[in-house]
Structures are given as structure tokens and as C-alpha cells.
Amino acid sequence: MAEIVCAAAVPHAPALVGLYDRAPQDAREIITRSYRAVQQQIKQARPDVLIVFANDHLTNSRIRAYPDFLIAGAAEHRGPHEWFKPWIGCRDWQVPGEPLVAKALFRGMTRRKIRMNHADAPLHFDDNLSVPTVMMQLDEMALPVVPVLQNCTVPPYPDGPHCYAVGRALAEIIRDDLPPALRVGLLGSGGLSHEPGGARYYKIDEEFDRAFLDLCCQGDHGRLLKEMTAERMEIAGSGGTPELLAWFPVMAAIGECRGESFGYSGWVNFRCGFGAVLWDLRTQRKKAA
Amino acid sequence: MAWEKFDPTLAVHDLVQDLKWDARLRQLFAQNEAAVLERYKLRPEERKAIEARDFRALYDMGMHPYLGGQLSRFIWGNDAGKGAIEATNKLVESLQGHDRDIPKAP
Numbered sequence: 001m002a003e004i005v006c007a008a009a010v011p012h013a014p015a016l017v018g019l020y021d022r023a024p025q026d027a028r029e030i031i032t033r034s035y036r037a038v039q040q041q042i043k044q045a046r047p048d049v050l051i052v053f054a055n056d057h058l059t060n061s062r063i064r065a066y067p068d069f070l071i072a073g074a075a076e077h078r079g080p081h082e083w084f085k086p087w088i089g090c091r092d093w094q095v096p097g098e099p100l101v102a103k104a105l106f107r108g109m110t111r112r113k114i115r116m117n118h119a120d121a122p123l124h125f126d127d128n129l130s131v132p133t134v135m136m137q138l139d140e141m142a143l144p145v146v147p148v149l150q151n152c153t154v155p156p157y158p159d160g161p162h163c164y165a166v167g168r169a170l171a172e173i174i175r176d177d178l179p180p181a182l183r184v185g186l187l188g189s190g191g192l193s194h195e196p197g198g199a200r201y202y203k204i205d206e207e208f209d210r211a212f213l214d215l216c217c218q219g220d221h222g223r224l225l226k227e228m229t230a231e232r233m234e235i236a237g238s239g240g241t242p243e244l245l246a247w248f249p250v251m252a253a254i255g256e257c258r259g260e261s262f263g264y265s266g267w268v269n270f271r272c273g274f275g276a277v278l279w280d281l282r283t284q285r286k287k288a289a
Numbered sequence: 290m291a292w293e294k295f296d297p298t299l300a301v302h303d304l305v306q307d308l309k310w311d312a313r314l315r316q317l318f319a320q321n322e323a324a325v326l327e328r329y330k331l332r333p334e335e336r337k338a339i340e341a342r343d344f345r346a347l348y349d350m351g352m353h354p355y356l357g358g359q360l361s362r363f364i365w366g367n368d369a370g371k372g373a374i375e376a377t378n379k380l381v382e383s384l385q386g387h388d389r390d391i392p393k394a395p
Contacts, residue, residue: 269395
């Protein structure tokens with residue numbers, strides 16, 4: 001039986017890196033504090049592999065043949081893809097993959113009737129993996145990573161209950177399918193409110209963001225599923241905010257745990273709300289909603 | 290975005306994705322945009338809207354906004370501190386029909 005040893009979720013807006021130096025001091029402090037807390041927890045938990053759920057942003061597949069979940073099964077992942085480098089403003093990075101875990105995940109999801117896709121070849125990564133990687137120096141940890149790129153933006157995309165079911169299956173796969181004693185870290189990457197490419201590109205829904213973070217920290221999954229629907233996310237920022245659905249598989253996999261957030265920034269030039277959550281796995285009340 | 294207008298069959302989506310994945314095509318787009326547009330089965334009104342930088346019209350036809358944002362960066366710039374900000378501002382201005390409520394660049 002493998003075990004989950006840490007779980008967190010963080011935003012990945014490109015401007016968090018590219019405009020970091022121009023951001024107000026309080027915003028920089030919140031960003032630094034948040035990523036550092038998650039980074040420290042990952043280091044302390046010593047996972048053997050980190051499974052990352054993140055929005056694909058139409059970076060790997062045609063819009064006419066778009067997978068809902070694409071498991072990156074390559075032996076190594078590199079980023080950012082060249083066109084995204086100046087946009088994010090971040091350095092190159094590379095992390096080891098974990099092909100056997102990627103295949104086990106694909107096999108396990110399929111057997112549990114959850115449709116996913118799997119790629120052996122290296123995938124393109126934009127801000128989805130690049131921003132968390134450089135902000136937390138994941139590439140300096142010698143930590144194998146299995147990205148699961150999620151459709152959070154091409155309708156009809158998997159909604160909250162679907163993503164939650166993915167997380168429940170993930171918990172089973174970790175418990176029953178992965179090698180015994182394997183230590184697994186989970187990371188959701190995306191959000192908070194934003195509307196990339198939309199008329200509300202500069203609008204951030206702070207009220208929504210704070211409510212979402214509060215619910216994540218409370219670990220009340222019943223309310224989360226009831227109140228934080230894909231439709232509600234679309235209102236908070238169409239085509240962008242729903243990437244918070246990448247947090248759902250993580251939460252469903254760990255069950256109802258309390259979490260900690262490290263502050264919130266709604267600095268408009270980030271074009272995205274910022275706040276992270278680190279869950280305390282010792283506080284689990286029940287397996288899943 | 291009103292998703293009820295979303296039309297995944299638009300050729301502009303392929304244009305944007307190819308530009309993203311192909312550096313040589315990007316270079317050609319910068320030098321001779323018309324030659325690149327010629328390669329795609331764009332509807333006349335779709336091509337006209339691209340040439341006019343009319344994102345409101347493209348979105349009303351059903352273009353995906355995420356790819357609209359990327360198209361704006363092929364046109365106006367892609368670097369975090371300058372070009373991408375200008376691209377965002379021009380895009381929002383086109384969608385709103387005015388430049389009010391656009392914050393000053395940091």
C-alpha cells in the first residue's frame with residue numbers, strides 16, 4: 001500500500017514570475033510565503049513521486065480533439081515550451097518523470113471507468129507546471145513528477161463531481177495499485193479567479209476567491225461541491241477560474257482535511273487572484289464526501 | 290464569454306495553435322501575415338476580423354478566448370513586462386469597445 005504524504009494546491013499565473021519584481025511588497029510577501037510553505041512541506045514529507053493536476057491551456061492538443069485528462073508519462077519533463085518563455089519570464093527547468101507511476105495511473109483510471117489519455121512522448125508545459133516548479137525549485141529536489149494535464153477550459157469540460165470522482169479513484173490507485181510503501185505527494189495547480197483572453201481579463205473576483213480558499217481550508221467537501229460549481233467558477237472568470245477544478249482530485253484523494261492558507265493577493269496586474277492551500281493530512285475527518 | 294457561441298470548428302484555432310508550436314511559422318507571420326492566413330480555411334468574415342484586430346467579432350463567431358489571448362500576443366508582443374501587457378490592453382479594448390478600466394502598466 002502506497003501512501004499520500006503531502007497535499008497542496010497553488011496558483012500558476014505567469015505574471016507571478018514575470019511581474020513579481022513590480023508587484024507591491026505585500027503581494028510579494030504573500031506569494032513568497034505561500035510557495036515557501038508548500039515547498040518546505042514537500043521537502044519534509046519526502047515523497048518518492050509528486051502527482052500534479054494542472055490545466056493544459058490548449059498547449060498539447062487541437063481544440064477539435066481535446067482530451068479531458070492527459071497523463072504525462074515521459075521519463076523527463078522540461079519547460080517552459082519555447083514560446084512561453086518570455087511570457088512567463090522564467091528560467092528553463094527539467095524534472096524527472098516516473099513512467100511506471102504514470103502507466104499505473106492510466107491503467108487504474110481506465111479500470112475504474114474514468115477516461116484518461118496517456119503520452120509517452122514529452123509534452124509541452126507552459127505556466128501550468130513552470131510557475132510552481134520555479135517558485136518552489138522543484139527541479140532542485142530530484143523529485144520525480146507525474147503531471148496530469150486537465151481540460152479546464154474547452155467546454156464541455158469535466159465538472160466538479162467528475163473531478164472529485166477522479167480524486168476518489170486516485171486514492172484507490174495509490175492505496176491498491178502503486179508499489180507498497182511508495183510515498184506520494186499531490187499538488188493541484190491553477191486558479192484563482194481570472195478570465196484569460198476575455199473582456200474581464202483585468203477583473204479579479206476577490207469575494208469568490210476568499211470563499212473558495214475558506215472552503216478548501218475547512219475541508220467541507222459537501223459544501224465545496226454544492227457551492228463551488230463550474231458554473232459559479234465561470235461567473236468568477238470565464239475560461240480561467242474553472243482551472244480550480246484541478247484542486248478537486250487532490251482534495252477528493254485526501255478526504256476531508258483542514259488546510260492552511262498563507263494570505264491572499266488580488267493585485268490586478270497579476271490578472272489572477274492568488275492564494276495557496278496546504279492540507280494537514282493528520283486532520284482527516286472522513287475519506288471523501 | 291458566452292460559451293453558447295463557442296465554435297471549435299473555426300480555422301483560427303488551428304492558426305493560433307500552429308503559431309504556438311512552430312517558430313518558423315511565427316517568423317513568417319511577423320513578416321508576411323497575409324501569406325500565413327492564406328494557408329488556413331478561414332471564413333471571409335473570420336479573416337477580415339483577424340486583419341482588423343476585431344476580437345469582439347472573432348468571439349462572436351465563436352473563437353475560444355484563451356486562444357484569442359494568444360493571438361493578441363502574436364500580434365502585439367509576448368514578453369511579460371511589455372508586449373504581453375500591450376497585447377492584453379489592446380485585446381480588452383477591442384472586446385469592451387473602449388479603453389476605460391484598463392489599469393496602468395506596473
